[in-house]
Amino acid sequence: MIFQNIKMALISIKSAKMRSFLTMLGIIIGVFAVLLMIGIGDGVKSQVSSEVSSLGANLLVVYSGKIGSESSAKNGQQQKSSGGGFNIASTIGSSTLTQNDVISIEGTPHIIHTAPYNIISSVVTYGQLSTSSPFIVGTTSNYDDITQIKYSAGGFFTPQDNDARNNVIVLGEDTKHNLFGETDAIGKQITIRGQKFSVLGVTKKSDGGTSFGANADDMIYMPINTANKITGLNQVFRIITQVDSPENISNAQEAINKTLKSNHGGQEDFSVLTQADLLSTFNTILDLLTTFIVAIASISLLVGGIGIMNIMLVTVSERTREIGIRKAIGATSSNILGQFLIEAMILSIMGGLCGLALSYLVGMLVSKFAGITPVFSLKALVLAVGVSLFVGVIFGVAPAIKAARKHPIQALKAL
Amino acid sequence: MKQSKPIIEINNLAKCYDDDAGVYDALKKVNLTVLEGDFLAIMGPSGSGKSTLMNIIGLLDRPTSGKFILNGVDTETLSSKQLSKLRRDKIGFVFQNFNLLPRLNIMQNVELPLIYKKIKSSDRKRKVREVLRQVGLEDKIKSRPNRISGGQVQRVAIARALVNSPSLILADEPTGNLDTKTGIEIMNLLKSLNSQGVTIIVVTHNPEVVHYAKNTVLVRDGLLHKKQASA
Numbered sequence: 001m002i003f004q005n006i007k008m009a010l011i012s013i014k015s016a017k018m019r020s021f022l023t024m025l026g027i028i029i030g031v032f033a034v035l036l037m038i039g040i041g042d043g044v045k046s047q048v049s050s051e052v053s054s055l056g057a058n059l060l061v062v063y064s065g066k067i068g069s070e071s072s073a074k075n076g077q078q079q080k081s082s083g084g085g086f087n088i089a090s091t092i093g094s095s096t097l098t099q100n101d102v103i104s105i106e107g108t109p110h111i112i113h114t115a116p117y118n119i120i121s122s123v124v125t126y127g128q129l130s131t132s133s134p135f136i137v138g139t140t141s142n143y144d145d146i147t148q149i150k151y152s153a154g155g156f157f158t159p160q161d162n163d164a165r166n167n168v169i170v171l172g173e174d175t176k177h178n179l180f181g182e183t184d185a186i187g188k189q190i191t192i193r194g195q196k197f198s199v200l201g202v203t204k205k206s207d208g209g210t211s212f213g214a215n216a217d218d219m220i221y222m223p224i225n226t227a228n229k230i231t232g233l234n235q236v237f238r239i240i241t242q243v244d245s246p247e248n249i250s251n252a253q254e255a256i257n258k259t260l261k262s263n264h265g266g267q268e269d270f271s272v273l274t275q276a277d278l279l280s281t282f283n284t285i286l287d288l289l290t291t292f293i294v295a296i297a298s299i300s301l302l303v304g305g306i307g308i309m310n311i312m313l314v315t316v317s318e319r320t321r322e323i324g325i326r327k328a329i330g331a332t333s334s335n336i337l338g339q340f341l342i343e344a345m346i347l348s349i350m351g352g353l354c355g356l357a358l359s360y361l362v363g364m365l366v367s368k369f370a371g372i373t374p375v376f377s378l379k380a381l382v383l384a385v386g387v388s389l390f391v392g393v394i395f396g397v398a399p400a401i402k403a404a405r406k407h408p409i410q411a412l413k414a415l
Numbered sequence: 416m417k418q419s420k421p422i423i424e425i426n427n428l429a430k431c432y433d434d435d436a437g438v439y440d441a442l443k444k445v446n447l448t449v450l451e452g453d454f455l456a457i458m459g460p461s462g463s464g465k466s467t468l469m470n471i472i473g474l475l476d477r478p479t480s481g482k483f484i485l486n487g488v489d490t491e492t493l494s495s496k497q498l499s500k501l502r503r504d505k506i507g508f509v510f511q512n513f514n515l516l517p518r519l520n521i522m523q524n525v526e527l528p529l530i531y532k533k534i535k536s537s538d539r540k541r542k543v544r545e546v547l548r549q550v551g552l553e554d555k556i557k558s559r560p561n562r563i564s565g566g567q568v569q570r571v572a573i574a575r576a577l578v579n580s581p582s583l584i585l586a587d588e589p590t591g592n593l594d595t596k597t598g599i600e601i602m603n604l605l606k607s608l609n610s611q612g613v614t615i616i617v618v619t620h621n622p623e624v625v626h627y628a629k630n631t632v633l634v635r636d637g638l639l640h641k642k643q644a645s646a
């Protein structure tokens with residue numbers, strides 16, 4: 001009987017193609033929006049997590065300001081941080097970290113490399129060409145040791161360059177390409193904030209890699225002392241430090257916390273985060289955003305369900321005579337109920353599958369043009385089919401009951 | 416000829432329509448017995464209650480009062496599901512205005528009662544072919560109802576009524592929309608079914624039809640009047 005009902009439903013869906021399509025549209029859009037949002041959310045998550053681990057092994061990052069939950073920062077445990085106390089302003093405002101903190105961290109047990117990380121904004125000029133897209137970072141040669149940069153030409157600057165405040169830089173592959181094209185950049189002079197810098201090295205293409213949120217291929221690295229010379233500031237935005245082994249991470253985190261707290265006169269105006277903390281802080285924010293967007297997208301599923309109910313009610317009235325004939329030749333009320341319920345379910349499942357296909361398609365476009373690869377799991381497929389089935393049942397029941405209740409004679413007499 | 420059992424026994428049956436427009440007694444105190452193998456014609460002026468009576472006999476409607484016993488079963492106590500099953504298994508309907516489903520082809524239309532009876536697909540196809548052969552429409556099996564003539568539609572309707580091998584066929588003005596010649600064809604078809612043992616009740620305005628029937632009754636103002644058996 002179910003097979004027969006499916007066949008019947010397909011016949012009547014086919015006989016009104018345009019209407020069926022419009023009926024499904026609500027579900028298509030709903031499922032599409034929900035799946036794409038979840039897919040993008042998951043895609044960003046997995047991308048960020050691979051980026052965070054690609055930064056280097058066993059890292060601790062010290063931020064100015066207070067990020068993460070109290071407990072995480074206070075007792076230096078690595079995993080539990082949540083976005084609870086996150087305050088964006090505290091990470092953007094003028095920094096509380098200093099060169100002195102960098103030196104203190106270098107003296108902490110289990111620490112092998114420590115690098116400061118400053119961001120400078122400037123237009124970059126070479127000859128006639130100028131660009132403002134590169135992310136300019138002031139750091140020390142330790143940064144190279146931590147992140148294991150690979151070069152297509154030249155190399156990183158030395159501690160001596162930093163001490164002497166030499167005007168030297170290392171370019172990301174894209175930055176080099178934008179300014180020099182195919183020609184060799186090593187030894188060439190480019191202008192940043194009115195000063196000439198000579199190019200020491202060019203990094204290898206990282207294939208979508210990032211450095212703390214920036215495109216790793218559109219970067220300029222310079223010695224931090226040189227950077228402070230041209231900006232006139234003497235603060236440190238972030239400190240990146242590497243621990244000798246994974247077991248020592250939480251000890252080191254605790255030790256750094258203690259040291260910096262005494263440096264800062266007992267004030268905890270900084271955060272020492274592990275890579276896991278970074279991820280979980282990020283994931284918490286992203287989950288919140290995704291949930292919010294998915295909730296909004298779900299409204300269109302609801303609207304789609306109401307659309308199905310509306311059309312099914314119209315269909316039932318239009319087909320009153322058919323219902324009368326079917327009853328006259330022996331259909332029971334439950335036969336009729338099943339027929340219309342299955343029709344509604346098929347409409348919404350077809351809508352769900354179309355939405356699924358559409359979200360894959362748009363997902364492919366997004367990954368091609370926006371650089372985010374949405375992740376579609378089996379979970380998403382089950383969700384799409386499940387939710388649309390559920391919508392079909394919920395909104396199909398009322399019209400189906402209406403159909404099943406029709407009195408055979410009155411139905412037969414209907415025009 | 417051996418003694419036949421009654422297939423229909425109706426005692427003091429009344430049907431009263433009660434709606435916004437008012438109360439109307441469509442049938443008042445009807446008594447009727449139909450024996451197995453009968454060919455009964457029901458005649459009478461328009462609005463006299465013929466269709467009302469047919470619908471009750473066909474278990475599509477319930478009487479307001481009185482008894483209706485079908486095949487020895489008092490229909491009053493039956494649930495709507497049981498009524499559906501009796502319609503499916505025991506009764507075949509042919510209506511005046513051809514009641515085929517326009518979206519289904521001839522095969523699918525005739526197949527419907529068998530689907531509701533949960534008959535296997537291969538058996539269904541065989542049975543449908545058999546009854547379509549009986550009404551002479553084997554070659555139209557894949558056509559849609561709007562692609563065949565009115566007389567052919569009515570023959571399909573008869574095929575659909577036959578497909579479950581019912582013991583009773585009810586035809587409410589089956590020739591009303593047809594020309595005389597086609598009407599005669601349909602009546603001959605019903606007559607041959609009757610000779611195979613199927614009980615047939617026909618509602619008609621056409622006095623000619625009476626010649627095919629074994630018995631005729633007249634309905635007038637909701638009351639039944641016996642008429643003497645013809646041939």
Ligand SMILES: Nc1ncnc2c1ncn2[C@@H]1O[C@H](COP(=O)(O)OP(=O)(O)OP(=O)(O)O)[C@@H](O)[C@H]1O
Pocket residue numbers: 432433434439441459460461462463464465466467468
């Ligand atoms: N659902 C209904 N509600 C109210 N009155 C009805 C209803 N159905 C039929 N009637 C009335 O009952 C009476 C008998 O109707 P019925 O359809 O049985 O007549 P009929 O003998 O079949 O007539 P015809 O030969 O024109 O088909 C009519 O007067 C009709 O108006």
Ligand SMILES: [Mg+2]
Pocket residue numbers: 465466467587
């Ligand atoms: Mg009538």
